[in-house]
Amino acid sequence: MINKLIEKIQKTHAPIVVGLDPMLNYVPEHIQKRAFAEYGETLEGAAEAIWQFNKEIVDATYDLIPAVKPQVAMYEQFGIEGVKAFKKTVDYCHEKGLVVIGDVKRGDIGSTSEAYAVGHLGKVKVGSQQFAGFDEDFATVNPYLGSDGIKPFIKVCKEENKGLFILVKTSNPSSGEFQDRLIDGRPLYEWVGEQVDAWGKEHMGDSYSYIGAVVGATYPEQGKVLRKLMPKTFILVPGYGAQGGRGKDLVHFFNEDGLGAIINSSRGIIAAYKQEAYAQFGSQNFAEASRQAVKDMIADIDGALQAAK
DSSP: OHHHHHHHHHHHTOOEEEOOOOOGGGSOHHHHHHHHHHHOSSHHHHHHHHHHHHHHHHHHHTTTOSEEOOBTHHHHTTHHHHHHHHHHHHHHHHHTTOEEEEEEEEOOOHHHHHHHHHHHHSEEEETTEEEESSOOSEEEEOOTTTHHHHHHHHHHHHHHTOEEEEEEEOSSGGGHHHHTOEETTEEHHHHHHHHHHHHHTTSBOSSSBSEEEEEOTTOHHHHHHHHHHOTTOOEEEOOBGGGSBOGGGTGGGSOTTSOSEEEEESHHHHTGGGSGGGGGGTGGGHHHHHHHHHHHHHHHHHHHHHHHO
């Protein structure tokens, strides 16, 4: 799957991923009203509004981007109906030819970890049949429990030709409370990065590993170090836009081949119409605002990469 992701990045010239992380207050009023008219102000109505919102954004951007990253918690908050909307979103993105990174941040051990891996990336056996559950292409995984939590995912990835993005240095302000702690004189995130590199050698694509890393855009200096520690690891970089990251902060996440990183923006794109820069589109044309935000993000990152050459 990493080969497919790289192929799509090269085809679109857009090393970016759109985070489909919808809160109900991101959804324009006319979308909500339409959903509530059909299903009432219920969990089903909320999930329908989220689904219709996602669909319009995907329709407006799929030709510009290689991948999307739906965050499962934004759907789970609406219960079973929200989970259905998550699955509909995954399937629709696949229909549009997009790579889907399931932002699920699972982390457990043994049979529980295997069940998570099967549910999101593999196939579950039901009698004589096998079925894909959520069927994302990649999943995000928390490595805090060590190899016992990661190896079941790697096993499923090998079986299904899919991939992982493992949390290494996250973009949130308090990440350093644990991730920056020194162990034998080096921060924990470096030790995790080295282990991700080692796991990745077990599951290589043509030029990069199927086992990627998550490193926040808000920590460019740490990104420089981790890029060197994980030369064949694709890095998923959250924190662009709304969390402060900009193209000029991101060049060190890329290798000399111009690959090696994919930059995520979530509300900066899906809620672009709420920003002053895109206010002229209005809520009725929210998807077109998202399309323009994607174009601007691509230009920002490309400009930074060209300037760094």
